[in-house]
Amino acid sequence: MTTPFAALILERDPYVLADLPGLFQAYLQDAGGFLFSGLLAFFLIVLVKPTQQQQTAVGKSLSLFMLVCVAVAMLAYAGYGALVIAEKTRPQLFGADLLNVKPPQDPTGYVKTVTPRFSLLGYTHEELPPYVRPFIPPPDKAGAKMPYPWQALLLSLGGLASLLGAAAPFAAGVGKLRWRRIWAIAVLSMKEVYRNRVFLAFLIVLVPFLFPITMFLPFKAEDELRMGVKWVSVITSVLLLLAGVLLAAFALPNDVKSQNIYTIVTKPVERFEIVLGRFLGYVALFSLAPLLVGVLSLLFLSASKPSEASRQQTETARVAVRGKLLFLSRKADFDGTDVGREFNYRRYIGGDPNSSQRAVYQFASVPSGMASAPGQQVPVEFTFDIYRLTKGEEGKGVDVNMRITSWQCQQRPPGLREGTGEWEWSDPAAQANYKAEAVAELLKLPRYANDPSYQGEPTAVANRAVNRLRNVTPKDPEWAVVNTLARKYGFYEFAGKEVFDYRPERVVVPAALFENATAGKKPANAPAVQVFVHCTTTSQMLGMAEGDLYLIEKEQSFAQNYLKATFGLWCWLVLVIGLCVTLSTYLDAVVTLLCVVFLFGCAFFTGYIQEQAQNIGQGQAGPFAALNQLLQAKSPTAQADNTAVEKAADTIDLVGAKWGFRRLLNVFPDVEAFYWTHYVSEGFNVSFEHLAMNFVMLVAYLFPWFLLGYYLIRGREVAA
Amino acid sequence: MGQNVVEAHTGGKGDRHTGSSLPHVAQNVVETRSLTKVYRDFWGRKKKTALNALDLTIHKGEIFGLLGPNGSGKTTTIKLLLGLLFPSSGDALVFDQPAAKVEKNERIGYLPEESYLYRFLNAEETLDFYGRLFNMPADVRRKRADELIEVVGLKNDKKRILREYSKGMRQRIGLAQALINDPDLVILDEPTSGLDPLGTRWMKDLILDLKKKGKTILMCSHRLDDVQDVCDRIAILYNGDLQEQGTVSRLVEDQKRVNVKASGLQMTDALERELTAVIEKHGGKLESVGHPTTTLEDLFLRIIEESKARPGRRYLPTGNGN
Numbered sequence A: 001m002t003t004p005f006a007a008l009i010l011e012r013d014p015y016v017l018a019d020l021p022g023l024f025q026a027y028l029q030d031a032g033g034f035l036f037s038g039l040l041a042f043f044l045i046v047l048v049k050p051t052q053q054q055q056t057a058v059g060k061s062l063s064l065f066m067l068v069c070v071a072v073a074m075l076a077y078a079g080y081g082a083l084v085i086a087e088k089t090r091p092q093l094f095g096a097d098l099l100n101v102k103p104p105q106d107p108t109g110y111v112k113t114v115t116p117r118f119s120l121l122g123y124t125h126e127e128l129p130p131y132v133r134p135f136i137p138p139p140d141k142a143g144a145k146m147p148y149p150w151q152a153l154l155l156s157l158g159g160l161a162s163l164l165g166a167a168a169p170f171a172a173g174v175g176k177l178r179w180r181r182i183w184a185i186a187v188l189s190m191k192e193v194y195r196n197r198v199f200l201a202f203l204i205v206l207v208p209f210l211f212p213i214t215m216f217l218p219f220k221a222e223d224e225l226r227m228g229v230k231w232v233s234v235i236t237s238v239l240l241l242l243a244g245v246l247l248a249a250f251a252l253p254n255d256v257k258s259q260n261i262y263t264i265v266t267k268p269v270e271r272f273e274i275v276l277g278r279f280l281g282y283v284a285l286f287s288l289a290p291l292l293v294g295v296l297s298l299l300f301l302s303a304s305k306p307s308e309a310s311r312q313q314t315e316t317a318r319v320a321v322r323g324k325l326l327f328l329s330r331k332a333d334f335d336g337t338d339v340g341r342e343f344n345y346r347r348y349i350g351g352d353p354n355s356s357q358r359a360v361y362q363f364a365s366v367p368s369g370m371a372s373a374p375g376q377q378v379p380v381e382f383t384f385d386i387y388r389l390t391k392g393e394e395g396k397g398v399d400v401n402m403r404i405t406s407w408q409c410q411q412r413p414p415g416l417r418e419g420t421g422e423w424e425w426s427d428p429a430a431q432a433n434y435k436a437e438a439v440a441e442l443l444k445l446p447r448y449a450n451d452p453s454y455q456g457e458p459t460a461v462a463n464r465a466v467n468r469l470r471n472v473t474p475k476d477p478e479w480a481v482v483n484t485l486a487r488k489y490g491f492y493e494f495a496g497k498e499v500f501d502y503r504p505e506r507v508v509v510p511a512a513l514f515e516n517a518t519a520g521k522k523p524a525n526a527p528a529v530q531v532f533v534h535c536t537t538t539s540q541m542l543g544m545a546e547g548d549l550y551l552i553e554k555e556q557s558f559a560q561n562y563l564k565a566t567f568g569l570w571c572w573l574v575l576v577i578g579l580c581v582t583l584s585t586y587l588d589a590v591v592t593l594l595c596v597v598f599l600f601g602c603a604f605f606t607g608y609i610q611e612q613a614q615n616i617g618q619g620q621a622g623p624f625a626a627l628n629q630l631l632q633a634k635s636p637t638a639q640a641d642n643t644a645v646e647k648a649a650d651t652i653d654l655v656g657a658k659w660g661f662r663r664l665l666n667v668f669p670d671v672e673a674f675y676w677t678h679y680v681s682e683g684f685n686v687s688f689e690h691l692a693m694n695f696v697m698l699v700a701y702l703f704p705w706f707l708l709g710y711y712l713i714r715g716r717e718v719a720a
Numbered sequence B: 001m002g003q004n005v006v007e008a009h010t011g012g013k014g015d016r017h018t019g020s021s022l023p024h025v026a027q028n029v030v031e032t033r034s035l036t037k038v039y040r041d042f043w044g045r046k047k048k049t050a051l052n053a054l055d056l057t058i059h060k061g062e063i064f065g066l067l068g069p070n071g072s073g074k075t076t077t078i079k080l081l082l083g084l085l086f087p088s089s090g091d092a093l094v095f096d097q098p099a100a101k102v103e104k105n106e107r108i109g110y111l112p113e114e115s116y117l118y119r120f121l122n123a124e125e126t127l128d129f130y131g132r133l134f135n136m137p138a139d140v141r142r143k144r145a146d147e148l149i150e151v152v153g154l155k156n157d158k159k160r161i162l163r164e165y166s167k168g169m170r171q172r173i174g175l176a177q178a179l180i181n182d183p184d185l186v187i188l189d190e191p192t193s194g195l196d197p198l199g200t201r202w203m204k205d206l207i208l209d210l211k212k213k214g215k216t217i218l219m220c221s222h223r224l225d226d227v228q229d230v231c232d233r234i235a236i237l238y239n240g241d242l243q244e245q246g247t248v249s250r251l252v253e254d255q256k257r258v259n260v261k262a263s264g265l266q267m268t269d270a271l272e273r274e275l276t277a278v279i280e281k282h283g284g285k286l287e288s289v290g291h292p293t294t295t296l297e298d299l300f301l302r303i304i305e306e307s308k309a310r311p312g313r314r315y316l317p318t319g320n321g322n
Ligand SMILES: Nc1ncnc2c1ncn2[C@@H]1O[C@H](COP(=O)(O)OP(=O)(O)OP(=O)(O)O)[C@@H](O)[C@H]1O
Pocket: A719, A720, B039, B040, B047, B048, B049, B050, B068, B069, B070, B071, B072, B073, B074, B075, B076, B077, B113, B222
């Protein structure tokens, strides 16, 4: 049995505009840190052995400003260091990092890469990352700010000063750049590729398209299109990236080698114009390529006639609305059960008709368009994991009740002593009204008007009516009733949905519920819509993570989504071209090539490296503790006996190594942020907001590299 | 003429402009002060001292020749003046500014030792490209390019890409790109290398022409006749050291010898005897007397001119030395 759609399991949230302040703070701290090291090294070299070359590189006039910046940065960093030592036990929030706390891996979050948070205006306990919240006592007054994060401020200040200091000579020189010269060099680069017939090598990109996709791998019918998309994307990305790296890495070194650069730098050309010109030339050249390849591969994919099943799964672009996941029960400290599966970031709720355990997905806000969704229905999609405590019936799933409420219909868990596990409305009067109106509305339908079971004892009738409404589909005449009630009360429940292990499922919600959710004045921190998941099959546990359930706002065209996703490939291309051009201002072509391949390649493993770093201090000795053990000839399993040295080593490991490591990893580009193929292949829409953030990330990442290139090319003896 | 202009302007040495515009008042277009260049490898180890405490001044409007055998440091000097290299010590000043300044390039034209141009461009595109680097508007670029293609005689080949050009043609287009900005200082590294005698003559005339327009020219060469023909002043480098500097006429003139040239007569014993007598009477000594031979260059040039004037006919020598 196939399902009509696929699931998208994400390791991380794509960046959205709301992440900008946090990202900017982290950028100041991280990029600023790198630039500070660069500045410091530069000043040291100048102090030891000043040469005309160095002066030329930075331009003389601004070195005083740079000196001031370096001084400010040094003070800030010194202050930061002092605070780290002084406030050793106080947790501090920087971007995404908390110092002095051992953050366990976030068990509920499917997001492994945590988006940096903005903390310079202070923060409340609620704004802490969920995985550290339990470790930090909240302030006495609820909602009050935590102590101000001075460490974060000093670190950002140091970064800002370094950024200014490093960028000042560049900024002063920017006015001398002339577009006509830059464009002349860009055009030259393009002409070179064209006239030297290098572009013929690009045609290699087209070779895979000569063969039908099914020739390569045997796919299940439903996977044909999905695998086709992935396959085509891998091939075209690799080939285009290769072409980009080769062209860009050799451009400047070839100019130097052939000495063509002599005739250029002896013209009134700012040397950075050569770097920019080359960069823009290749970017322009490669800008059409992803789109062209995109159109071609779309044609190719449709020509390969994918099966109907695979088209149903992939050929769409669902706009998903994602929420936060909580686990709640009558016990206040319930946080889902960890069934101890390795590599499993899901948490579980126990299955029983009488269980009060719920997985609650909270949607802070919902798009207004959902209220008028076509067919008066909004799909909720989910993929759950089933953990069987007893061997269930073969081929049978577990039953799930799903309750969807708006903020106007708050729910409360049963009390500790109550016999039932059923959750009730916080407002009992509203619940009673709802039941009464359910009966009244049903009786308006001819089918029920004459049904004797809907006459008689009111409570029984009401319960019957509510039960009936928990099992209607949009095709039923009762769907209108469900909508009417949802519009008024903001409540809908679907019962007895059979779900299977790790298979995408779908329940539809009356659209009018979202009308209720968007009407009125919602309290600021109440989620607009909540989805309560209740497993009713005894002795089964249902596991879920944050990404496992989402609302579908609308569905868009597959083709436009496919083409939008090529923007990610474009970003990758721009990234490698930028790296190649800036590095080759100093490095030889082959060395540049290796460096860029290394930077880009390693970037795919930063997640893994980061995980390793996360484990430091959790049983696994960090580099400094390991060194200390080594020096004292201890076996790593020996009991740590808490000497001062060991404590210090542990602190350095935790504070320094783990945290510094994450920052160092920023040398590598965040390549995964630009990868959208899994969205396309699973039929999910890539939003323009995500693409805009891609562009911001791209510019931010390349900026320090271009600064480096600026100084390197200016200080370079091109004729040596 | 150039020299006169300079004299007329030497008054205002005090008010030197520090900006990029108009240090016309400067007498010295190029000045080096104990300029030294040591080539080092990546690790900073010394490879070669290519230039050793060079002091040079080049005045406005003169043609200055850097002379020296292969590897004596001529090209190194030029690269230092252009900012392609940084001095190991000492200063290189061009238009009274450090050579590393980009602004000076507005007024400099440079012909590299070999024309390192983009071979996939044609002559027109090449000039247009370099014009853009001077931030020239399109119409100015067009006009300059057309003029220069005419001047360097590549009119018929301007649409061909440089890859197809011969060495001499490349040298010509190289010169054209050096002149695209109508520079005040023209730096030519071996301008006559790879040129046939005709081309050499043309190049030398062009250099003299530039001088007439008031340009300053710095050229280097190891072909002494070239230097002697066009240069006002020369410096001789050997192994990175300055050996001699001065005006060509002073350096070349031989005060102790006298040349006599006569026409309309044949060499006879009587003539030689009488000449000897006259010279001895004035306290000199006759070293040699005879029919002059023309230089091969002169002969070659005459042949080419003859064949141009009368295409299809073989050159016949017209008597001896007439
Ligand atoms: N990049 C370099 N690295 C090391 N040594 C160099 C470099 N360039 C030049 N040299 C050395 O410096 C010396 C001077 O070289 P330069 O090119 O200035 O000579 P030149 O006078 O122009 O000779 P030529 O008449 O052959 O052109 C030579 O010994 C040369 O080997």
